[in-house]
Amino acid sequence: MLGRPVGEIVRALEGPGEAVDCDHPPCPLRGGCRLRGALRAAQEAFLASLNQVRLRELVTDPPEPVLLSLALPASAAASPPQEGL
Numbered sequence: 001m002l003g004r005p006v007g008e009i010v011r012a013l014e015g016p017g018e019a020v021d022c023d024h025p026p027c028p029l030r031g032g033c034r035l036r037g038a039l040r041a042a043q044e045a046f047l048a049s050l051n052q053v054r055l056r057e058l059v060t061d062p063p064e065p066v067l068l069s070l071a072l073p074a075s076a077a078a079s080p081p082q083e084g085l
Contacts, residue, residue: 007050
């Protein structure tokens, strides 16, 4: 399982659908639209790039220093969260 490409996993979770559903509700431009094909090609390129990454690379040996560097600075953690953000 850990050797599986991430793109395959995303496909299994997301299913065979397109990134944008032009049929529900029906788009009035779908008969002559060229964007749908471009989006389909972009989706395939995205999944192909994810196939270069194995699940093992994402879940094993998390580098602690990097994870700790992602923590909020002390000043941001001390201030209350702003509404609407």
